[in-house]
Amino acid sequence: MLNYNGVGGGTVLYAAQWPRLLPSDFTRRTDEGVADDWPLTYAELLPFYERTDRQFGVSGLGGDPAFPDGADPPLPPLPIGPGALRVARAHARLGWHWWPATNAILSAPWSGRHPCVQRATCQLGCNEGAKGSTDVTHWPAFVAAGGRLITGACVVALPTDARGLATGAEWVDEEGRAHFQAADVVLLAANGIGTPRLLLASASSRAPGGLANSSGLVGTRLMVHPLALVKGLFRQDLQSWRGHSGGSIVSYQFYASDERRGFVGGAKWAMAPTGGPLRAALTNGGSWGDDHHRHVRDRFGCSAHWGLVCEDLPNPDNRVDLSPTLTDRAGLAAPRITYRIDDNTHALCEWHIDKARESLVEAGAWHTEVEFRYPPNGHFMGTARMGDDRDHSVVDRWSMAHDVPNLGIIDGSTFVTSGGVNPTSSICALALRAVDHLLAHRGDVPTPAHRRSVHTGAPSTPLGRPVTLGRPPDDAATVDDSVRLRLARIAEVLIPASDTMPSAGEVGVADHLLDRVLASVPSLAEALTAALDADIAGEDTRAWLDGLSTRDPAAYRSLVLAVAGAYYLDPGVRRKLGYEGQVPQPVRPDAFPEYVDEGLLDAVLSNWTRSPGGFTTASPPRPGTG
Numbered sequence: 001m002l003n004y005n006g007v008g009g010g011t012v013l014y015a016a017q018w019p020r021l022l023p024s025d026f027t028r029r030t031d032e033g034v035a036d037d038w039p040l041t042y043a044e045l046l047p048f049y050e051r052t053d054r055q056f057g058v059s060g061l062g063g064d065p066a067f068p069d070g071a072d073p074p075l076p077p078l079p080i081g082p083g084a085l086r087v088a089r090a091h092a093r094l095g096w097h098w099w100p101a102t103n104a105i106l107s108a109p110w111s112g113r114h115p116c117v118q119r120a121t122c123q124l125g126c127n128e129g130a131k132g133s134t135d136v137t138h139w140p141a142f143v144a145a146g147g148r149l150i151t152g153a154c155v156v157a158l159p160t161d162a163r164g165l166a167t168g169a170e171w172v173d174e175e176g177r178a179h180f181q182a183a184d185v186v187l188l189a190a191n192g193i194g195t196p197r198l199l200l201a202s203a204s205s206r207a208p209g210g211l212a213n214s215s216g217l218v219g220t221r222l223m224v225h226p227l228a229l230v231k232g233l234f235r236q237d238l239q240s241w242r243g244h245s246g247g248s249i250v251s252y253q254f255y256a257s258d259e260r261r262g263f264v265g266g267a268k269w270a271m272a273p274t275g276g277p278l279r280a281a282l283t284n285g286g287s288w289g290d291d292h293h294r295h296v297r298d299r300f301g302c303s304a305h306w307g308l309v310c311e312d313l314p315n316p317d318n319r320v321d322l323s324p325t326l327t328d329r330a331g332l333a334a335p336r337i338t339y340r341i342d343d344n345t346h347a348l349c350e351w352h353i354d355k356a357r358e359s360l361v362e363a364g365a366w367h368t369e370v371e372f373r374y375p376p377n378g379h380f381m382g383t384a385r386m387g388d389d390r391d392h393s394v395v396d397r398w399s400m401a402h403d404v405p406n407l408g409i410i411d412g413s414t415f416v417t418s419g420g421v422n423p424t425s426s427i428c429a430l431a432l433r434a435v436d437h438l439l440a441h442r443g444d445v446p447t448p449a450h451r452r453s454v455h456t457g458a459p460s461t462p463l464g465r466p467v468t469l470g471r472p473p474d475d476a477a478t479v480d481d482s483v484r485l486r487l488a489r490i491a492e493v494l495i496p497a498s499d500t501m502p503s504a505g506e507v508g509v510a511d512h513l514l515d516r517v518l519a520s521v522p523s524l525a526e527a528l529t530a531a532l533d534a535d536i537a538g539e540d541t542r543a544w545l546d547g548l549s550t551r552d553p554a555a556y557r558s559l560v561l562a563v564a565g566a567y568y569l570d571p572g573v574r575r576k577l578g579y580e581g582q583v584p585q586p587v588r589p590d591a592f593p594e595y596v597d598e599g600l601l602d603a604v605l606s607n608w609t610r611s612p613g614g615f616t617t618a619s620p621p622r623p624g625t626g
């Protein structure tokens, strides 16, 4: 699981793909007899999708027949790049759906923010402010309007009064002092893991199973969208490290269930840049020794990949509860996550992987490979589901807790089904809808008995074993000379010279380049020191490395990461590969996209039609391909 604390939450490091759930995601029980129906429809959520699109500054192309009618995205689509163009042509030939992707990334100036410069570093944070993360789209406006943002605060419980109404939040500051913030209404947005964690940690004599948990559902039905990344290698230069890491193009061709496939559900596919030389070097464990340079040449700049977001069905056994032994620095019990990919989802992912390979081969790939199968993901849904029946749901259709009428939950916890799309645009639309309704009906929401906000000044007492959330040390991480000498020797074996490329030793990977790697990944210093603590001068280096890879794979990976990380930082190596690095390339939304020129969207529009209910139907794709 990928999860962290910070102002802006997951959106600071997210890729900013901004798809919506499809209408059919809201009616799975009615349509197919699986999972449950939502208590609202796509049509009811549509106005909020359109408003949040404007708040975040969404770029995209209207008219995608996979979705019902609605307002176009406020900004024109971002460029799709040469790799995605090849795949779009392939889909036009196959009769398969494709469309320029919708992203919360600016293709033009918007609300005082700068447009994207296509450096593909979105998942490290966007230093242009082009990516729509809430630290730039919402928090500044909140603070400017007089709101108070307290950083480093860890909420440890949501207490209630004698009537069971939420009275506010107990929280602990960075120095360990406990506070209480009183509130008339409490809105919880700690994500699909943090929210059930806090509700369960707020158990009391009135709510022994956890706050808002009379249904027993809090924490259950966790859905995370197992992901797969299917990569195609091409002979052509596709400049595939450029672009934005959201999506360039998407496909909903196989989103709908088809019982002939032997599983229910589907997946959205999206293309994105495939990374620089280091990622090419490390793909699937990399190739070390004489084959290294070929391995990188085959992938770097000439690959394209589909990221598959596979639908997860709600399963009561997949859950978040509280660790009996671990707490964080504030004394809040850590979340314990129990999750297994079930057979249906597994079959779904494998089927989609095969289809994605077919797409890439049609586009001209000479080789396909799965770069990631189920890597850690940051989509958390379903752990406080929404519904009209209070015995079978945690919040009502307006995201307010059935048991606690002045407590709202406005994150992915409330999802009834996960769909097969990235969740954030739906989380935001649901949150806006909930808050609009709350404001309009504020007078109907009961107010709790007031407790005064207090700062006790007393440090909190952690329960159980605290987890250290240390800051990076002030001193730069480093390794001693003996470790550098051994690393230099190993580096020659891992990355030897070729006809055109220097060896790792020649560029000095154990010297200043290593310092730069350690500055980025300080924890490597300890790992390298541990892995290279013994003298290897008398050893056959190749055999020693082979032994290490079996004996201690984590130590082996640290060595490989340090050597390759340093090697591909070298300007000479980059020049020889034709890698300019992350050079800004402002987008030109006025440029006429080739796909329009070539009529590639016409093929989609003629194959796909919207049905009157807002659903979509695809005419049969080319025989043998559907």
Ligand SMILES: Cc1cc2nc3c(=O)[nH]c(=O)nc-3n(C[C@H](O)[C@H](O)[C@H](O)COP(=O)(O)OP(=O)(O)OC[C@H]3O[C@@H](n4cnc5c(N)ncnc54)[C@H](O)[C@@H]3O)c2cc1C
Pocket (backbone or CB within 6 Å): 002, 003, 004, 005, 006, 007, 008, 009, 010, 011, 013, 014, 015, 016, 017, 018, 019, 123, 153, 154, 155, 156, 189, 190, 191, 192, 194, 195, 198, 246, 332, 377, 378, 379, 380, 410, 411, 412, 422, 423, 424, 425, 427
């Ligand atoms: C690498 C990565 C890539 C992603 N890419 C995409 C994408 O392309 N498209 C997409 O739709 N989604 C993507 N996601 C998912 C997206 O980030 C989340 O869906 C979104 O951030 C969820 O918003 P949220 O407000 O529910 O939760 P979060 O963003 O997780 O915010 C929760 C906030 O609550 C705070 N918090 C939690 N517990 C406590 C506590 N006890 N006390 C005080 N504060 C607390 C946290 O610090 C955090 O600020 C990605 C996620 C990751 C990690």
Ligand code: SF4
Pocket (backbone or CB within 6 Å): 105, 115, 116, 117, 118, 119, 120, 121, 122, 123, 125, 126, 127, 128, 129, 130, 131, 243, 244, 245
């Ligand atoms: S490509 Fe660069 S500028 Fe564009 S959104 Fe990503 S990080 Fe920001």
